[in-house]
Amino acid sequence: MIKSFDDIWEIVERLRAPDGCPWDRAQTNESIKFDLVEEAYEVLDAIDKKDWNSLKEELGDVIFLAMLHAKIAEDEGKFSHDEVIDTIVKKMIYRHPHVFGEKKFENEEELLENWEKSKGYGIFEHVNFSLPALMLAQKIGNRARRVGFDWLNGEDVLEKIKEELEELGKAHSKEEIEEEIGDLLFSIVNYARHKNINAEEALRNTLKKFVKRFSYIEKRAREMGKDLEQMTLEEMDTLWEEAKKK
DSSP, X not given: OOOOHHHHHHHHHHHHSTTSOHHHXXXXXXXXXXXXXXXXXXXXXXXXXXXXXXXXXXXXXXXHHHHHHHHHHHHTTSOOHXXXXXXXXXXXXHHOHHHHSSOOOSSHHHHHHHHHHHTTSOTTTTOOTTSOHHHHHHHHHHHHHHTTOSOSSHHHHHHHHHHXXXXXXXXXXXXXXXXXXXXXXXXHHHHHHHTTOOHHHHHHHHHHHHHHHHHHHHHHHHHTTOOGGGSOHHHHHHHHHHHHXX
């Protein structure tokens, strides 16, 4: 039998009932806030692996946790789950006048500008600083671009990267170095943005590549009967180059 969102809500209500699950009854919005973040990243992982069965399951976990958050808030008198649905429906209709109304946009740029204006606040108000830093930097850069505060092209950003790299080389104190590293990273993210590259994704792919190559070094070291801790950097570099060729 095909299940609906109502079926999930019934399960959430049952788990939170007086004779329900002690663990679910004990949770608060605060106690499970990172569970939702973790499940969202499980969704990303399934997409990256193109594992559609896992994606199906992980999306279900996200929906369940969202409903559990809504039920906890409802139990505490903060708002009802109906209000959650009503709020998002009204918001989406309001922010898509070109779909649910008569408004027309010439291009995606006009659409995004209208999206920002429809929120009714400054471009950097309500910025979610809990986002991963690279993702946040790209989002901030995009918002600035929509009001014209941006470099003209990627080559100009490259010059900025060179400038920031020089400033980093001249920094001495821990505070100065930290500030210059931040400036350099932000410039690199802006260059990625100009080249239509997702900086967060680019770094994740590099980290996956690093781990894969290092795992090869570990495997080869075992085959050679050696411990990594006892190998010289030169020996590991040789295996690293071997891994790159493979």
